[in-house]
Amino acid sequence: MPLKWSTELNRNGEVLSKPIHQKAKSVAAEFAAAADQRRSLSKEVVETLRECGFGRHFVPTIYGGENGDFTTLMAEVGSLGGSCASTGWCGSLYATCGRMASYLPVRGQEEIWGKSGPDVLISTSYRRSGQSIPTEDGWILSGQWHYLSGIEHAAWALVCFAPSEGGSRYGAVRVEDCKILDNWETLGMRGTGSHSISLDNIFVPFHRTFHKRELFSGRSRSTEGKQYQVSPIATDPVLFMAVALGSARDLMEKWAPAGLIRSTDSIFAAAYARSDAELDAAQLLLDRACLNCDQGEMSTFVMLRNARDVSLAAELVIASTERVFRLLGSHVHSQSDTTRKWRDIQTLVSHIGIRSDLNFKNFSNYLWETQRMNCAHSFSK
Known part of the structure; x- marks a missing residue:
């Protein structure tokens, strides 16, 4: 039998067995095919994500948020990824x-969470776009922004723009x-429904804006806490990749009991062992990366190593799933859940x-x- 996926545990080694999380997995699986066809999550899935607290996970406690950690979130979105990758992705994104949004000035945070509460869903477009016209106390924005996952179910969107005075x-x-x-x-x-928007x-x-450099340097001036002192370069890809790993684990778990792996068939047995080991190795890389994120402020080396490890985890996951598809041929392509x-x-x-x-x-390049520079410094002494 496949090994139990380690991200079913939180950072304290406790099993994530809350009934609400089991419900989320069930609902995500039930509506996965519909999300794929409609190119958007079902309302039932979105409400379950809201009920599970994904929107409030990193919201400051002053507004009723959870002030959560990365390791627990990785476990939750990875588990959802086994049922529906789009659901896991949107849970992570929200x-x-x-x-x-916790990087916004306090007045901006108050507008988002003060009256509506911590479960407000927010989407974002990371890429800079559109046009901005400065005013006395803000900017007037026009144009298009792209790839806003879950935007149809969100109340707010964070868009990146370039003010005339420079920066983003x-x-x-x-x-x-x-x-x-x-x-x-x-x-x-x-199913992520990552549509574009037009303003x-x-x-x-x-007061509803903040510098991009604050976010990517991991230096929030508005909110205290370790989780607000780390760059998304080191954090977000880890969470996204956990979703892919969850989907890959589910494929492996369905492959073995289907009777397609036979102990007397050395080719299939070797392929299964190698693929399972690759997924375990990917998990270990993500586990270390998440632990780094939960420490808060990190060096440039650790930040870039996190990104490197996520990329290697991705290559391991792709190798594992590609091996399954090459060996199973037309049988696997006839299974809609598997091909999705x-x-x-x-x-x-x-x-x-x-x-x-x-x-x-x-x-x-950084290393x-x-x-x-270290060698040059040594020779100069």
């Missing part, structure tokens, strides 16, 4: 967007002020935060430059 800022806009463009057409992860002369006050998970994994690992060509290069 949680991380709550963390992003994130601004919080009400979704009711946005036009959602139904343009999410992809191979996999269809037409929407005013965003200064395969499509979801392929699409998920193409996310820019997970790509190995970028993360491997950044890690190596080599650091060593070069």
Whole structure:
């Protein structure tokens, strides 16, 4: 039998057996096919995510949030990924967007959570886009922003724009002020509903914005706590990759009892052992990365190593799932749940935060430059 997936445990080694989380897995599985077809999560799934507290996970406790940690969240979204990758992804995204909104000035946080409570769902577009016109106390935004996962069910969106004075800022806009463009057409992860939005002369006050550099340097000036002192470069890809690993684990667990693995068949036996080991190795990489995140402020080396490890975990997951598909041939392609998970994994690992060509290069270049500077310093003595 496959090993128990270690992310079913939180950082204290306790099993995540809350009835609500079991319900979330069940509901996600029930509506997974519908989400794939409709290119959006069902209302039943979204309400379950809200009930589970994904939106409030990183919301400051002053607003009723959980002030949560990364390791527990990784366990939860990874478990959901085994039922439906799109559900796990949106659960992760809603949680991380709550963390992003915690970088807003206190007045901006009050507008989002003060009256509505901590379960407000927020989406984001990480890429800078659109146009901004400065005013006395804010900016007027127009244009299009892309890839806002779960935007149809969110109340707020965080969009990145470039003020005329330089740099980049994130601004919080009400979704009711946005036009959602139904343009999410992809191979996999269809249920995330990562559509674009359009803004037409929407005013965003200064107190509903924050500098992008604050977020990516992991230095919140508005909210205290370890989870607000770490860069999304080190955190978000870990959570996203946990979803892919959850889907891959589910594929493996369904492969073995289907009778397709025979102890007398050395080819299948070797393939299963190798694939299971690859997933275990990927899990270990993500576990260490999450523990680093929960320590809060980290060095540049650790941050880039986290990103490197996520990329390697992605390669291990892809290798494992590709091996299954090559060996099982037409049988596996006739199983809609299996092919959907395969499509979801392929699409998920193409996310820019997970790509190995970028993360491997950044890690190596930093390490080599650091060593070069150390050598130069030694010779100068």
